[in-house]
Amino acid sequence: MAQAKRGVPLSEAHKRACSVAQKERHARDGVSEATRLKMSEALKGKKRPDTAARNKAAAGWKHTDEAKAKIAEASRTGGFKGKSHSDATRALIRDARSRQEPTCGMEGKKQAEETRRKISEGVKRAWALRKRNEVV
Numbered sequence: 697m698a699q700a701k702r703g704v705p706l707s708e709a710h711k712r713a714c715s716v717a718q719k720e721r722h723a724r725d726g727v728s729e730a731t732r733l734k735m736s737e738a739l740k741g742k743k744r745p746d747t748a749a750r751n752k753a754a755a756g757w758k759h760t761d762e763a764k765a766k767i768a769e770a771s772r773t774g775g776f777k778g779k780s781h782s783d784a785t786r787a788l789i790r791d792a793r794s795r796q797e798p799t800c801g802m803e804g805k806k807q808a809e810e811t812r813r814k815i816s817e818g819v820k821r822a823w824a825l826r827k828r829n830e831v832v
Contacts, residue, residue, distance in 0.1 A: 706714075722732060759767070781789070807815075 727735075
């Protein structure tokens with residue numbers, strides 16, 4: 697269908713419908729008339745870049761061996777490079793984790809009561825909706 701439609705000019709009615717839809721979307725998203733005018737003026741006379749040409753130009757690009765080595769080193773050490781927690785801090789972390797109950801398969805993470813209630817209500821609503829759809 698896409699091939700069949702390619703090259704077929706759009707009707708004026710279709711163009712107007714697209715324009716109205718775009719204006720409604722901008723109005724809904726909070727873009728004022730003044731902002732739209734500024735955007736229009738900024739884009740006038742500019743040619744849009746050809747995405748295919750940009751992608752083709754970047755297709756053969758590769759990292760240098762030096763850059764690859766830096767990336768590998770950063771991934772091995774992470775953001776905590778050259779640092780470690782003190783014994784006192786490690787004891788605090790261990791103590792905090794041991795007091796928490798695991799929930800939802802997440803070791804050492806406990807959700808707030810309100811969060812658990814919201815999840816429960818959402819699941820109940822989803823099941824009720826599913827049940828209604830199956831009955832119909």
